Amino acid sequence: METFTVFGYGSLIFKPPPHVITQTPGFLKGYVRRFAQKSHDHRGTPENPGRVVTLIHKEEWDLFSGSDPFPNDDTVWGIAYTIDPVYVAEVRDYLDYREKDGYTMETLDVYAIENGQEKVAIHNAFCYVGRNDNPSFIGSEPLDLLSTTIWKSVGPSGPNKEYLYRLADAVRGLSNDSYDSHLYALEKRVKELDGNNDNKG
Template sequence: MGGAQLELPSGARPGVCVRRSFRAHAGDQPRRPPGPIPVPGTMKQESAAPNTPPASQSPTPSAQFPRNDGDPQALWIFGYGSLVWRPDFAYSDSRVGFVRGYSRRFWQGDTFHRGSDKMPGRVVTLLEDHEGCTWGVAYQVQGEQNPGYLGPAPEEAIATQILACRGFSGHNLEYLLRLADFMQLCGPQAQDEHLAAIVDAVGTMLPCFCPTEQALALV
């Protein structure tokens, strides 16, 4: 067997990291891919396509990468840029692999990490490409192992915390309301009961936290 198959949720559009079907090859160090490779994002075992690397060029599965892909708590994050050499989160497993249907291009401006407002740097982004393929590294993380994972809590407790917290990017309430606005505008047919319950709890508790003028100032 030339490579270990790994199934990730399909249909997600890649961003900085993607959750998507890709073929993984175990190995300590990322290997330079032999060239671009074709499409689509399925996890069926495929015969060698015209641009698919031969099995002899692919690392073979290793005991250090156990096959626990069926773990419902596991999430695989696929990094195709700086995450291939500098993951900034804890992970329990990593695999070199590729995602079909996308090509990597230095077409994204960066005014923070690799440039400035006056001189934007160039970093990679992914473009849909039927005949494309992007190599990268997938990292397995588990929600309960995440140091920032707070776990379940009553909606009222979550609402209280949201109303009390502010960070570098703004008030926690803004985060909640912008997400709720997005769902109302773009997914009114979808039912997110958890989100709706927290919004309702916040609406009930907000007058107790501060006067109306101060409440409006939060967002």
């Protein structure tokens, strides 16, 4: 029967797909995870889109990311989910709908660290990537502007900042080695906006 493994690097980490039989924390090499994708349907609206993460090939990101303060990041931690073969078609339909706002599917290798050494844990896992030619891709934004957009945006799936906070917590819990400089910096700034607003209230 058909096997299907999908790598989650955004909301799939804290809201996994159905019918998972195994899950493997790991990371990608040569990519960045950035809040570079507009969200019109989950964490924002068509009139006021929020921001959600996408994967970008590091060499592509370097071409138009002048405002990115973390130019050396090229590791993305997440979870590879292997789906019960009986339900592959159902889960692929579910994911295609969930990731419909500008994402396309690619295959890539997922790495893990064993005994201090990097090794390929899964070959050719599927992953939804927001390429820079899709209409929802917004590219690199200054952290202050990006954090303000995330802080104030709300969509059918809830506040944009909730997405950010849950993702940051989930990435921290993946491994003693997991990290994401961009994600944690955004989390800090949005929490500062929360605190400032509470003080005004």
